[in-house]
Amino acid sequence: MQSKYFSVGSVVPWARAGFGAVATQAAGVAAYGPRVLDELARGAEPDEALRRVLADDEKRETRQLGAVTADGRAASFTGAACPAWAGHHVGAGFAVQGNILAGEAVVEEMARAFEQTVGPLVERLVAALEAGQSAGGDKRGQQSAAVVVERVGARSDSREGIDRICDLRVEDHPEPIAELRRLVGIWRSWDAGRRAFRHAESGRHDEAVAAMRESLEHDPDDALRLYNLACFESRAGRRDDAVAHVRRAVELDESYRELAASDADFDPIRESLAQL
Numbered sequence: 001m002q003s004k005y006f007s008v009g010s011v012v013p014w015a016r017a018g019f020g021a022v023a024t025q026a027a028g029v030a031a032y033g034p035r036v037l038d039e040l041a042r043g044a045e046p047d048e049a050l051r052r053v054l055a056d057d058e059k060r061e062t063r064q065l066g067a068v069t070a071d072g073r074a075a076s077f078t079g080a081a082c083p084a085w086a087g088h089h090v091g092a093g094f095a096v097q098g099n100i101l102a103g104e105a106v107v108e109e110m111a112r113a114f115e116q117t118v119g120p121l122v123e124r125l126v127a128a129l130e131a132g133q134s135a136g137g138d139k140r141g142q143q144s145a146a147v148v149v150e151r152v153g154a155r156s157d158s159r160e161g162i163d164r165i166c167d168l169r170v171e172d173h174p175e176p177i178a179e180l181r182r183l184v185g186i187w188r189s190w191d192a193g194r195r196a197f198r199h200a201e202s203g204r205h206d207e208a209v210a211a212m213r214e215s216l217e218h219d220p221d222d223a224l225r226l227y228n229l230a231c232f233e234s235r236a237g238r239r240d241d242a243v244a245h246v247r248r249a250v251e252l253d254e255s256y257r258e259l260a261a262s263d264a265d266f267d268p269i270r271e272s273l274a275q276l
Contacts, residue, residue: 001025002129002145002177004100004138009146009169016041017150017163018070026064026082026099029057036067046075046095064088066095070152085139091115096128102136109135121149122166126184129177144169145176147184157198165191189218193225196232205236223252231265239269247276 001012001023014033015021020040024032032053039049046067054060054077061079066088068074074095076088087104088097089111096110113131117124125147133142149166168183170176196211212229216222227249233242246266249256257276260266266273 001147002133002137002142002180004140004143006144007169007171008144009148009167009171013146013148015148015150015164017152017154020046020067020069021148021150022068023066023095023097024063025097026079026086027059027062028065029063032063032065036065040067040069046073050075050077064097064099066090066097068093068095094128096132098132098138100139102139105135106132106137120188122147122184122187125149126177126181129180133177142174142176144171144173145180146170147180158194185218189215189225192217193228196228200232200235205232208232209236209238221248221252223249223256226252227256227259230260231263234266234269237268239272242266242269243272243276246273250276 001008011028011030012023012025014037016037019037022033022036024030035053036049039052040046044052046069049067050065054063057063061081064078064082064086066076072093074090074093076090076095076097078086078088078097082099085101085103086099087107088095089107091111094111094114096107098107110128110132114124114128117127129145146169147166150163151165152163154163154165155161166187168180168187170179173179192211192215196208196215199208199211209229209232212225212232216225216229226245230242230246230249233245246260260273260276
């Protein structure tokens with residue numbers, strides 16, 4: 001989401017792995033996010049979940065909500081008193097809505113971009129924001145943006161113990177979507193690095209090497225990631241690659257010379273590092 005509103009990510013997006021995601025906006029009530037998720041968890045259809053939460057709200061016509069279940073069912077509500085232009089577009093696996101927009105083309109372009117973009121959900125969501133902004137976005141301008149993704153099973157894949165895999169926020173920025181795109185690039189690199197360590201801990205050293213190389217795509221001269229790649233390559237029996245990458249890490253940051261000298265990951269290639 002993006003808005004001419006400070007810290008939109010702290011009030012609009014809500015997600016619960018295995019059940020769905022909710023956006024509550026316009027004259028939004030943040031508490032509606034968890035309530036809609038509770039309704040989805042109890043088995044309500046998305047449109048029914050929205051109706052139940054709004055049923056006793058005397059100001060419901062000023063509200064705007066969207067809900068998508070984990071299996072792709074979706075619904076939106078745009079109250080008649082939401083500031084123009086206000087409306088929504090619902091499709092398989094998504095609900096896009098907005099108010100005080102430049103026009104209907106904003107939500108139409110967001111829907112088109114989401115459906116046509118190939119890649120991880122994070123990429124598709126940011127692509128939708130970019131397309132909406134290109135179509136005019138919020139008539140008031142830009143200020144904050146955010147993206148949230150949860151995945152069932154993520155809590156068992158990492159030491160954090162939660163299913164939230166991505167939670168990025170730009171609280172106040174002249175071009176928050178562009179800044180969010182930059183953060184997503186960093187996040188993808190970090191996420192690949194995290195996968196690399198999980199593979200290494202399980203003894204899958206070749207997979208660790210592949211994931212760490214993916215992590216380096218964002219910044220090929222990141223000394224820490226080069227060093228970690230060399231560690232995995234050493235364990236995988238890729239002596240020449242490991243030597244080359246640890247040498248490059250030392251060129252970029254001299255502190256890695258001393259670290260490599262006592263790092264057990266390099267025991268398989270210790271003789272080759274003698275002239276490091």
